[in-house]
Every structure is written in C-alpha cells, then in structure tokens.
Amino acid sequence: MNNKVVVIYSGGMDSFTVLNRALKDGKEVFALSFDYGQRHVKELQCASDVCKSLNVPHKVIDITTINQLLAGSSLTDDIDIPEGHYEAETMKSTVVPNRNMILLSLAVGYAVSVGAAQVYYGAHSGDHAIYPDCRPEFVEKMNDVCQIANYEAVEIFSPYLTVTKSDILTDGIKMALDYSKTWTCYNGREKACGKCGACQERLEAFSDNNVVDPLAYED
Secondary structure, three states, X not given: OXXXXXXXXXXXXXXXXXXXXXXXXXXXXXXXXXXXXXXXXXXXXXXXXXXXXXXXXXXXXXXXHHHHOOOOOOOOOOOOOOEOOOOOHHHHHHOOOOHHHHHHHHHHHHHHHXXXXXXXXXXXXXXXXXOHHHOHHHHHHHHHHHHHOOOOOOEEEOOOOOOOHHHHHHHHHHOOOOHHHOOOOOOOOOOEXXXXXXXXXXXXXXXXXXXXXXXXXXX
C-alpha cells in the first residue's frame, strides 16, 4: 500500500494538527506550504520550524505573482482585516478567489511527482459558512476530479472536514501537540491581535477544551 502523502501545511493550528495526524497514522509525509502574499506570512516560518524539528521534507512555494489575478481579499490587498466572529458577514473579505482550488491542484501535481496517493487538507466545519472552497461538496468534487486528472489517481483527504476547530484541538491535545509552534492571526504582527475572526475561533477552541492558548496576544 502506498504510504506517501502530501500535506498542505500553512503553519496554522488546523494544518499543524493534520500534519501530526498523518505522522501518527504512519504516513510518509511531504509538507507543502504556499506564499501567496498573505499578510500573515509569519505562519510560513512556523511551518518551516516545525518541519525541521520533525525531519519532514518541506517545500515553500512562492506563488505571489497570482495576486495580479486574484484581487479583493483583505488577506492580500490593502484592505483592513475585519474584526469579529468568523461567521460574520464581514469575514467574506478574507476570501482569496479560488485559492484552495489552486493550492489543491498544485499539491496534486506534487503528489504525482513524488508518488503520493493522497493530499491531506485541513478544511473543517467552522470554515463552511464563509469559505465555499472548504465545504464538503467542494472537497468531494475536487476529489472526483483528482481521480481522473492524471494517470495516477490522487485522493483529497480532509480528516476534519465535518468537525469543528474545537474538535481538531481536542485531537491535538490527545497527541500532546505544542500549539505555540503555530500561527493563526490574519494580522502578521509580533503578537496575535485576538480580534480577527481567525483569532476568535482559535480562542474559542482553547476555551472549549479548558486549556490556555500558548500564543501571546496584544492587550
């Protein structure tokens, strides 16, 4: 059985958990990160540090030139990051057009090149309200396409697709993971802002699990 997998690894807490879940499941992991001009590029340094500590092969691919085509997101353009809950209407400004279809396509190409049978992807149910490319129907259709896009079928595997961020953290705690090695905040400052949707959802997950978030937050 082919044990190789590509993990799309942003450096955030969800993909950090996915990466470690794949390792715990005995997979031979090839981690893949993307620099698409995101403000929170700090997450990529977290990803690199983690992969070095785990001795996991890791590629960081610069695709910033695609922002000539993908305008209008507060993650990449000169637009203020909205504050408030993740499911608020204002959070739609953080959508990068077609981002995950692009990233998954590149990851599948990489999987074919290294002989991996799966691409692990960290979408979860908390993303469904705002991000169309994290919804089950999108993942299912992408998986269907990736079965026939190459001579080699590649499965899109999202282990946490139907559960919450709190559930992801619960699994990470069971694996004794250190979440100080992750970055979630959409603002790429020295400390996490605690006010953007990403921070609020992360803090809710830690609160639900009755543990303290190890990240430093702005006052």
